[in-house]
Every structure is written in structure tokens, then in C-alpha cells.
């Protein structure tokens with residue numbers, strides 16, 4: 001099952017690029033941040049993250065096709081992550097039997113409230129819509145994750161179902177990929 005092949009995407013005030021060695025410290029702080037991880041299973045221990053990154057290489061953080069670092073347009077510094085990847089069939093919460101395209105996003109706490117995740121997500125979806133056949137795209141987020149649900153709604157995703165995973169209620173929201181083609185964007 002395919003997803004997006006681009007290695008770099010211009011997304012307005014941010015760029016989407018693959019992870020580099022000099023992102024190491026930022027990535028560790030990002031996944032150790034209690035705010036960023038509040039609805040993602042909690043902060044991860046810095047030592048364990050550092051060990052994993054050093055073993056696998058920092059580039060492994062965005063190895064998967066469709067997976068990117070969100071970086072500041074002017075400084076190229078790490079600000080977060082965005083991905084459009086295939087949701088494994090072992091997860092609960094699907095529209096059908098296959099591996100749906102799933103959008104996910106995380107931003108450093110200091111970058112919230114500036115529309116940057118919106119720009120990053122919209123750019124990924126536009127690029128994917130130009131490259132891939134039309135199909136549903138999903139966002140799965142804890143129902144308590146108001147900021148994430150607000151972003152999904154602003155992008156045009158519509159809540160379709162709720163289910164339980166990791167002991168929390170999750171909301172699955174859906175949009176059509178080709179709804180993000182420039183000619184049809186609103």
C-alpha cells in the first residue's frame with residue numbers, strides 16, 4: 001500500500017523534511033515533554049529515547065514514507081512531526097478491513113497556537129492528493145484531545161466513530177483525500 005513519496009514539502013511558514021543528526025536533542029525533548037505527550041501515552045524517558053535514536057540513527061525517526069519533521073522556514077530548526085502513513089490492521093478503529101491513510105501531527109509546545117500544524121498537515125494532504133488515487137484519510141485522536149480534534153475539524157475531517165484503545169476513548173475522523181486538491185480546496 002502506497003503513501004506519499006516526497007522527501008521535502010514547502011508548507012508556508014514551515015517546511016517538511018526528513019530528520020537529520022542535528023535534530024537529535026530536539027526530538028528527545030519533544031517526546032519527553034509532558035504537554036506534547038499528554039494524550040499520546042505520556043512523556044518518554046530521555047535516556048531510552050536517546051539510546052534508541054543512537055542505535056537506529058536519527059534519520060530512523062522519519063524513515064517511513066509520508067513521515068516528516070516540521071521545521072521552521074527561516075531557521076530550519078525542528079518544530080514537530082507530521083505523518084501520512086498506513087494505519088496497521090492490528091489497531092482497533094478502522095473504516096474498513098484495509099490499512100487506511102492516517103494523518104498524525106505533533107508540535108513543540110512553544111509552537112502551538114500559530115497555525116503551524118494546520119499548514120504542515122494541509123501541505124501533506126495536498127501533496128498526497130496530487131500523487132495518490134482518491135481514498136478516505138483518517139485522523140485518530142483521544143476524544144479528550146481538544147486541540148487535535150479542533151485541528152482535524154479545521155482541516156475538514158468529520159468525526160465518524162469512537163472506540164477504545166490504550167484505555168482511552170478515541171475519536172476517528174475522516175475526510176476524502178481528493179478534497180485537498182488545490183482546485184477543490186476551500
Ligand SMILES: CC(C)(COP(=O)(O)OP(=O)(O)OC[C@H]1O[C@@H](n2cnc3c(N)ncnc32)[C@H](O)[C@@H]1OP(=O)(O)O)[C@@H](O)C(=O)NCCC(=O)NCCS
Nearest residue numbers: 036039104105106107112113114115116117118147148151
Ligand atoms: C495537536 C496540535 C498539533 C495542534 O496545534 P495547534 O497549534 O493548536 O494547531 P494549529 O496549527 O491548527 O493552530 C491553531 C491555533 O493557532 C491559532 N492561529 C494563529 N495564527 C493562525 C493562522 N494564521 N492560521 C490558523 N491558526 C492560527 C489559532 O487561533 C489556534 O489557536 P487556539 O487553538 O488557541 O484558538 C498540538 O496541540 C500538539 O502538538 N499536541 C500534542 C500532540 C498531539 O496530541 N497530537 C495529536 C496526535 S494525532
